[in-house]
Amino acid sequence: MKHLLRVLILSFISLTTFATVHQVNAGMFYYNPSSLTISLGDTVVWINDGGTHDVNANTNSVTGESFGNPESFNSSSTNVMGATMHTQVFNLAGTYEYDCSVGNHALQGMVGSITVEGGENGTVVEIIVNSPDHTILESAVILADLVDDLSGNGPFTVFAPTDAAFNALSAGALDALLDDENALTAVLLQHVHPGYVTADDLEEGMEVETLNEGILEVSVNGEVIMIDMSTVTFANIVADNGIVHVIDMVLLPSTDEQTVMDIIANSPIHTTLNQAITAANLQETLSGDGPFTVFAPADEAFDGLPPGTLDLILANQDELIDLLYNHVHSEEVYSEDLEDGMMVPTLNGTELEVSIDGMTVMINLATVIEADLPASNGVVHIIDKILLPEMGEVDTTVWSIIKASPIHTTLEAAIDAAGLGETLSGDGPYTVFAPTDDAFDALPEGAVDELLADIQLLTEILLHHVHADNALAEDLMDGMEIPTMNNDVLVVTIDGSSVMIDMASVIQADVVADNGVVHIIDMVLIPADPTSIEILFNNKDVEYLHTINLLGELVDRNSTDKIVIDIYSNGTSIKRYNLRQ
Structure with a gap:
């Protein structure tokens, strides 16, 4: 970063403090001076x-062949004495030959040359190689x-x-690339434009052609310049053969010749x-006539799922198809067509809500990180989260x-073991705070097995x-106590957008x-109190004696230790997990 800042500062200095204006006079069959050496x-x-x-x-007016200059330029002719014929800023190093194309002036010796000596930055490649923040690009x-x-x-730009x-x-994507x-x-x-474009040249809505025969769209909002969905973080690092702008996102090419x-x-x-599309056998569908708008989650979106969830989704084709169809709209919708609050119907029969805040576009809870990849049969928008279908529209009971949830397999097994499935399929209404598989995995080793056995x-x-x-998210208030079906209460804590039930965070409401x-x-x-353990003993002669920790030391029954053991008069010991601490 220090080197990059140094390059940027030196580039700025070379373009401002030490930039020099040179004058060449033109008369009958002469340029004076006819040869000139200047700096970048x-x-x-x-x-x-x-x-x-x-x-x-x-x-060349004499030979008819190109001068082969690093950059070409020419002016209109003028006969006004004292007029400025042409002004040229030289941002590319090298030798420039020129002449006067009026009549036979060139043949009469009206020719000149300018040598532009390069700065210390070198070529665009050397700038990349010398930057500690561009080692992957260099490779x-x-x-x-x-x-x-x-x-x-x-x-080159x-x-x-x-x-x-x-x-x-994602690591796999980078390696594959x-x-x-x-x-x-x-x-x-x-990422390369065959021309010289400074930050000052970039304008709102401008389209920049690339060497890949693609197009990059420029967005300008105040001092913020975006190239497609990337932001220019450092601009105008001048090279001998072009200019470099540092950006914060990889630009992926697209072509409307592809589906x-x-x-x-x-x-x-x-x-x-x-x-996932291959597993669901939807390749032919998405290669069809369309049109389709696909909100395409990047690999990192799938990586954010709890461990094992993806395997469960891929193993259930019906659920997989529903999930994938929840990302597809059966019309062609570009970013310019999206409006705040707009509802986009999907092939899954659900609707996706569009939220727009400045330059940020969200589809439900997913952010569009690259928009408008045109295809022959529609358009693709890249998003950073998976769009889960509203389960309530598919299922009928809690x-x-x-x-149906791929992240609640342990909870499902527990409800089955306890015989509560029929209860939770009844009229209700019920509000269920459903811990994920990860939540059960966080219990002490062996705890789940002990629970399933008791x-x-x-x-x-x-x-x-x-x-x-019924207790929807909008019904919950900070400090509210929610009675539960085991005659206990849960305490609600709300801090901004964070909602907690006792010590648990609500991750989807x-x-x-x-x-x-x-x-x-x-x-x-x-439960807060160990009454859940007392019901294990129906014999009134059995009494609680004392509580010890894992070291065998006597502790208070309400100890904050994670794991404690209650000792009873009949010799029974009950291990207890104090998860509230």
Whole structure:
């Protein structure tokens, strides 16, 4: 980063503090001086001393061949004495030949040359190589064999994603990209424009062509410049053969010659989505006429699922198809068509809600991280989360919601073991705070097995998660006490958008059923008092004696130790898990 800042500062200095304006006078058959050596970023102004003349740095007026200059330019002719014929800023190093194309002036010796000496930055490749924040881009350019090409005369405008931008791709996607030279080359060339474009040249709505024959769309909001969905974090690092702008996201190429299925299959960040579509046998559907709008979750969106969830989804084709169809709209909708509050129907029969805040576009709870990848049969928008279908629209009871959920297999097994499925399928209404599989996995080792083996204790703990009425998220208030079906209470804590039930956080609220509502939580709720243990003893002669910790030391019955053991008069010992602490 320090080197990058140094390069940026030196580039700025070279363009401002030390930039020089040089004057060349033009008269009858002469430019004076006829040869000039300047520095990168300097300006040359041609002044007419008399007669009709121009400045031509395109095609040699004598031979008819191109001068082969690093950059071509020319002016209109003028016969006004003292007029400025042309002004040129030289941002590319090299030698420039030029002449006067009026009449036979060039043949009479009216020719000139300018040598532009490069700064210390070097070529666009050398800037990338010397930047500690672009090691992955450097490796990619080398692997794609583009070093010589991008070290040529140019000019090139390079939008250079940082290492952090590449690391934002899933690890598998980055490795797959680096292993596929054709795909890698296409991605890299999508970041290069065959011309010289400074930040000042970029305008709102401008389309920048790339060497991959793609288009990058420019968005300007105040001082923020975006290239597609990436933000320019450092601009105008001047090179001998072009200019580099640092960006915070990898730009993925797209082409409307591909179907939406082709775009997903060829994308290095959609390997999991491609796998899911293949497992659901939907490739042919998404390769059809369409049109389709696909909200395509990146690999990291799937990585955010609890462990094992993806395998469960892939194993159930009906659920998988429902999930995938929840990401597809049967019309072509580009970002410009989306409006705040708009509802987008899906092939799954559900609706997705659009939220727009400034330049941020959200589909339900997912953020659009790259929009408008056009296809021959529709358009693809890349999103950062999976769009889960509203389970309440498919299932009818809180019990069927839990059974259908791929992240509640332990809770399902517990309810089955306790024989509470029929209860939770009844009229209700019920509010169920449903701990995920991860929540059960967080219990001490062996706790789940012990619970499943002790139906009375298991039943009381499960009923501690159920309220015998409807309680939607909007009904919950800070400090509210919710009575449970085991005659205990749960305490609600609300802090901003965070909702907690006792010590558990609500991670998804309001999964609505016909007989109530399910709120997904991240911790198993344990009754506050050990009364759940007392019911194990029906013999009135059995009395509680004392409590010890795992070291065998006597502790208070309400000890804050995670695990304590209650000792009873008949010699029974009960291990207790104090999860409230």
